[in-house]
Amino acid sequence: MAQKQTDTISRLITEISKLPGIGRKSAQRIAYHLLTHPASNAENLAQAIIDAKGSAKICSICANLSHSDPCPICASEKRDHTLVCVVQDAKDIITIERSHCFQGVYHVLGGSISPLQGIGARDLRIDKLIARVRQGAKEVIFATALTPDGENTAVYISGLLAPLNVKMSRIATGMPVGSDLEYTDEETVAGAITSRRQL
Amino acid sequence: MAQKQTDTISRLITEISKLPGIGRKSAQRIAYHLLTHPASNAENLAQAIIDAKGSAKICSICANLSHSDPCPICASEKRDHTLVCVVQDAKDIITIERSHCFQGVYHVLGGSISPLQGIGARDLRIDKLIARVRQGAKEVIFATALTPDGENTAVYISGLLAPLNVKMSRIATGMPVGSDLEYTDEETVAGAITSRRQL
Numbered sequence: 001m002a003q004k005q006t007d008t009i010s011r012l013i014t015e016i017s018k019l020p021g022i023g024r025k026s027a028q029r030i031a032y033h034l035l036t037h038p039a040s041n042a043e044n045l046a047q048a049i050i051d052a053k054g055s056a057k058i059c060s061i062c063a064n065l066s067h068s069d070p071c072p073i074c075a076s077e078k079r080d081h082t083l084v085c086v087v088q089d090a091k092d093i094i095t096i097e098r099s100h101c102f103q104g105v106y107h108v109l110g111g112s113i114s115p116l117q118g119i120g121a122r123d124l125r126i127d128k129l130i131a132r133v134r135q136g137a138k139e140v141i142f143a144t145a146l147t148p149d150g151e152n153t154a155v156y157i158s159g160l161l162a163p164l165n166v167k168m169s170r171i172a173t174g175m176p177v178g179s180d181l182e183y184t185d186e187e188t189v190a191g192a193i194t195s196r197r198q199l
Numbered sequence: 200m201a202q203k204q205t206d207t208i209s210r211l212i213t214e215i216s217k218l219p220g221i222g223r224k225s226a227q228r229i230a231y232h233l234l235t236h237p238a239s240n241a242e243n244l245a246q247a248i249i250d251a252k253g254s255a256k257i258c259s260i261c262a263n264l265s266h267s268d269p270c271p272i273c274a275s276e277k278r279d280h281t282l283v284c285v286v287q288d289a290k291d292i293i294t295i296e297r298s299h300c301f302q303g304v305y306h307v308l309g310g311s312i313s314p315l316q317g318i319g320a321r322d323l324r325i326d327k328l329i330a331r332v333r334q335g336a337k338e339v340i341f342a343t344a345l346t347p348d349g350e351n352t353a354v355y356i357s358g359l360l361a362p363l364n365v366k367m368s369r370i371a372t373g374m375p376v377g378s379d380l381e382y383t384d385e386e387t388v389a390g391a392i393t394s395r396r397q398l
């Protein structure tokens with residue numbers, strides 16, 4: 001009995017440490033927080049996980065995560081469905097939507113081509129993107145990460161789309177707004193100088 | 200309907216961001232991880248929270264968190280019940296137990312005296328500690344944090360225990376094992392030099 005119940009605490013720590021960005025020490029801290037703070041906290045979290053998991057749907061068009069299929073963006077008549085922004089993950093959509101600068105639709109790849117992590121082109125939703133472009137996209141914006149894997153993914157897919165005669169673009173590299181030259185890495189500075197705008 | 204279900208995702212993000220050390224961005228990343236990875240992950244976590252919350256008990260003697268009351272340490276005949284180690288939180292017990300260097304019992308205060316956070320002596324389990332010492336402790340080791348709050352708490356409680364004629368000690372300050380002078384803060388170095396051991 002004693003042993004069995006200790007295990008529920010260890011199991012909670014193990015489950016928490018499986019979350020992205022959470023190490024063993026943080027998992028332990030979180031588990032003790034959940035177990036020693038008022039009951040409502042832990043149960044609210046457990047319920048929120050169950051509810052969200054039960055109601056979240058992956059859009060069959062763009063693979064966005066939302067409440068409905070198709071997602072509100074794909075279903076909206078106000079969006080420009082000929083302008084497709086390609087992102088790695090569904091959470092990238094939130095980031096772009098918050099900028100309020102994009103009125104097109106999205107296409108979630110589900111990652112980037114990463115030989116080191118064993119992720120190849122076949123693991124991504126590239127065929128669906130090609131099908132969407134064939135169905136009438138005018139421009140594809142590659143908003144994959146500004147990392148080697150993200151760059152390679154954009155280059156690889158743009159090669160596949162080239163014969164389809166669609167306009168393609170890549171989000172700009174440059175200095176983050178509000179940043180200081182002193183604290184910016186050289187590659188970013190180099191990109192910012194190379195891509196300088198005429199005033 | 201659409202709005203309602205988006206809200207389950209937002210609510211999950213909100214609940215996750217209430218956890219210690221998790222900001223809004225990390226909470227978003229964790230929520231998307233839970234919702235886009237195989238179903239078992241999220242449900243295992245929810246179930247682990249419910250199970251642990253349901254079976255975890257706070258020891259009525261030392262306030263340790265475990266499966267039983269009294270906890271296995273307080274219930275053990277192998278431990279020295281006259282040697283009491285005072286810690287701030289139940290999770291500190293795990294850390295000390297892992298060092299395998301302590302065979303006494305613990306007393307969890309439930310925090311440290313912190314005027315800035317509005318935590319006073321009355322909020323801590325100090326009366327219970329005094330009662331335990333009266334019942335026959337021979338030595339009290341203060342293992343509260345090596346921070347101003349942790350130090351003040353140890354000094355305050357040692358003042359209360361002084362009339363009870365019990366031996367009192369404080370864990371040693373010094374250089375962490377494996378650390379380098381170059382990367383150690385001055386106060387730690389000062390403590391290490393002051394508390395130097397004769398060879």
